[in-house]
Amino acid sequence: MARFYCRWRAVLVCVCTPCISLVLLFAYITVMLCLAMSDSTAAPEPIHFVAPGTFSNQSFGPLPTTFWDLHQHGDPIWNRLQLTIDRHFNLILRPNNIERGSDNDTSYESLRTQGFSEVTNLESMRKTFDQLPQQLQEFVSHMQMRDYPTLIQPDGVCGAGAEDEREAPLLLLAIKSTERNFKNRQAIRQTWGQAGWVAGQWRKGKGGGPGGYVRRVFLLGNGREEDVGVSSSELLQMESKGYGDILQWDFRDTFFNLTLKDVLFWSWFSHSCNRTLFVLKGDDDVFVNTPRMMTYLRDQLEKPQAHKTIEDFMIGDVIVAALPNRVDKSKYFIPDSFYKGLYPQYAGGGGVVYSGLLTKRLHNMSKMVHLFPIDDVYVGMCMVRLNAGPDHHPAFLTFDFPNREEEEKLCSYHTILLVHKRSPTQVVKLWDDMNMTQSLCWDAPLREAKLKENTTKL
Numbered sequence: 001m002a003r004f005y006c007r008w009r010a011v012l013v014c015v016c017t018p019c020i021s022l023v024l025l026f027a028y029i030t031v032m033l034c035l036a037m038s039d040s041t042a043a044p045e046p047i048h049f050v051a052p053g054t055f056s057n058q059s060f061g062p063l064p065t066t067f068w069d070l071h072q073h074g075d076p077i078w079n080r081l082q083l084t085i086d087r088h089f090n091l092i093l094r095p096n097n098i099e100r101g102s103d104n105d106t107s108y109e110s111l112r113t114q115g116f117s118e119v120t121n122l123e124s125m126r127k128t129f130d131q132l133p134q135q136l137q138e139f140v141s142h143m144q145m146r147d148y149p150t151l152i153q154p155d156g157v158c159g160a161g162a163e164d165e166r167e168a169p170l171l172l173l174a175i176k177s178t179e180r181n182f183k184n185r186q187a188i189r190q191t192w193g194q195a196g197w198v199a200g201q202w203r204k205g206k207g208g209g210p211g212g213y214v215r216r217v218f219l220l221g222n223g224r225e226e227d228v229g230v231s232s233s234e235l236l237q238m239e240s241k242g243y244g245d246i247l248q249w250d251f252r253d254t255f256f257n258l259t260l261k262d263v264l265f266w267s268w269f270s271h272s273c274n275r276t277l278f279v280l281k282g283d284d285d286v287f288v289n290t291p292r293m294m295t296y297l298r299d300q301l302e303k304p305q306a307h308k309t310i311e312d313f314m315i316g317d318v319i320v321a322a323l324p325n326r327v328d329k330s331k332y333f334i335p336d337s338f339y340k341g342l343y344p345q346y347a348g349g350g351g352v353v354y355s356g357l358l359t360k361r362l363h364n365m366s367k368m369v370h371l372f373p374i375d376d377v378y379v380g381m382c383m384v385r386l387n388a389g390p391d392h393h394p395a396f397l398t399f400d401f402p403n404r405e406e407e408e409k410l411c412s413y414h415t416i417l418l419v420h421k422r423s424p425t426q427v428v429k430l431w432d433d434m435n436m437t438q439s440l441c442w443d444a445p446l447r448e449a450k451l452k453e454n455t456t457k458l
């Protein structure tokens with residue numbers, strides 16, 4: 001009897017265990033389905049992927065808000081284009097891309113071009129395109145083009161500088177200029193932009209402190225169309241022969257083409273200037289306290305862990321959580337249909353300093369980021385993707401001194417590293433003033449953050 005019972009129990013166990021499992025599984029699926037359905041009817045709770053180094057948990061523009069969010073509301077053109085590239089390099093969707101051995105310039109270019117034609121062939125995108133302002137249409141229709149020919153480049157490998165450098169240059173001054181701004185270039189050459197050996201901050205009784213070699217190059221597009229005749233480019237050829245500091249490419253020198261200067265400069269730097277430790281990228285209407293800058297940069301190299309921080313080193317006037325300018329009369333106007341989201345934090349383009357190593361990393365990264373019409377924002381976009389961010393330094397005044405009182409103090413210019421905007425005449429005068437006051441102001445400390453500066457919108 002006992003044996004019989006046992007056999008029946010075995011049968012029961014055999015038959016019922018799968019049954020019970022199936023019932024449980026069914027119940028589980030039902031519950032999950034109900035949950036999923038009720039989820040989709042409830043207000044969506046977006047899970048945001050916020051790029052590291054940003055302060056915002058709102059929809060963040062340059063990256064898709066979620067990896068899998070295929071539908072971007074309103075389909076802004078730039079976000080949509082970038083999404084095709086970001087998806088390609090997404091480690092979750094395509095783990096094999098970790099090994100990027102086969103990636104080269106040709107493959108990046110074809111990836112960008114392929115995404116571009118996919119997106120711009122969409123009916124909705126064509127409609128959006130037609131409604132963009134003229135200047136942006138111009139930008140979009142040329143935005144896959146990057147390899148513009150070089151018209152003029154320095155004879156020396158890395159811009160104007162000393163021939164007999166005994167060590168790697170400490171600083172390369174890379175100044176965005178235009179053909180017509182000859183006066184600005186001349187003022188820079190005579191004052192803060194002198195190439196060769198430059199001493200550091202002046203010390204009482206000891207003269208200039210330890211410095212380094214400085215090189216200089218001006219970045220220009222092709223301005224022929226805006227001037228009369230071809231004479232201006234002949235003048236530029238002569239200027240280049242005389243100073244050896246002109247780097248000119250054959251694209252129209254317009255505001256929305258300024259990003260090309262960064263991208264092409266990074267490429268030129270990586271091939272011709274790659275030993276240089278730091279780069280100062282500025283406009284041709286800034287004034288730089290070069291001796292102070294030399295001392296500041298040398299100090300960075302002597303810090304513990306310097307080799308680590310230099311990888312990500314970028315300082316300037318940092319703008320956090322800026323919104324695109326939506327005023328259609330503005331030079332900076334970017335409509336909702338072109339770009340959605342906040343801008344990443346970025347350093348104001350008037351003047352910013354970054355390391356040579358970071359320049360090479362930006363060069364590599366820029367191949368995976370579609371051009372954006374506002375140059376300093378574009379640099380910020382590349383930085384986010386390098387998982388790096390610029391550091392704010394209050395001695396970079398890309399929006400000038402906060403008030404007249406501070407500026408008019410005797411030693412005010414000795415406390416800063418860079419100020420925007422100054423005319424060529426002002427630059428020359430400031431340089432002379434600095435020379436005259438250096439024995440009085442030699443120990444004036446660098447400007448520090450006094451009050452937290454307000455977020456600035458472009």
Ligand SMILES: *[C@@H]1O[C@H](CO)[C@@H](O)[C@H](O)[C@H]1NC(C)=O
Pocket residue numbers: 055056057058
């Ligand atoms: C993050 O989002 C929450 C809720 O949406 C908001 O209260 C908070 O201020 C946000 N934080 C930042 C840093 O934006």
Ligand SMILES: *[C@@H]1O[C@H](CO)[C@@H](O)[C@H](O)[C@H]1NC(C)=O
Pocket residue numbers: 102103104106107
């Ligand atoms: C670049 O990569 C593509 C595919 O990834 C390959 O077909 C091509 O030969 C490569 N070109 C060079 C110069 O390595």
Ligand SMILES: *[C@@H]1O[C@H](CO)[C@@H](O)[C@H](O)[C@H]1NC(C)=O
Pocket residue numbers: 135138139142250251252253254255256257
């Ligand atoms: C940029 O330069 C190219 C080449 O000269 C030109 O065709 C294009 O119109 C320019 N883009 C803008 C936005 O001005």
Ligand SMILES: *[C@@H]1O[C@H](CO)[C@@H](O)[C@H](O)[C@H]1NC(C)=O
Pocket residue numbers: 157270271272273274275
């Ligand atoms: C680095 O620059 C030198 C010239 O200064 C050049 O000969 C070399 O090819 C460059 N290296 C790379 C990797 O481009």
Ligand SMILES: *[C@@H]1O[C@H](CO)[C@@H](O)[C@H](O)[C@H]1NC(C)=O
Pocket residue numbers: 357360361364
């Ligand atoms: C840039 O990319 C090239 C080729 O993929 C690589 O050899 C080089 O190490 C990279 N440079 C930096 C600084 O990451």
Ligand SMILES: *[C@@H]1O[C@H](CO)[C@@H](O)[C@H](O)[C@H]1NC(C)=O
Pocket residue numbers: 435436
């Ligand atoms: C500073 O002024 C002195 C004379 O007052 C002059 O010899 C020197 O060259 C000047 N230095 C610079 C950097 O202009």
Ligand SMILES: *[C@@H]1O[C@H](CO)[C@@H](O)[C@H](O)[C@H]1NC(C)=O
Pocket residue numbers: 451452453454
């Ligand atoms: C920001 O600017 C406003 C007005 O200009 C001022 O009242 C406020 O104190 C500023 N905030 C900070 C943190 O400086």
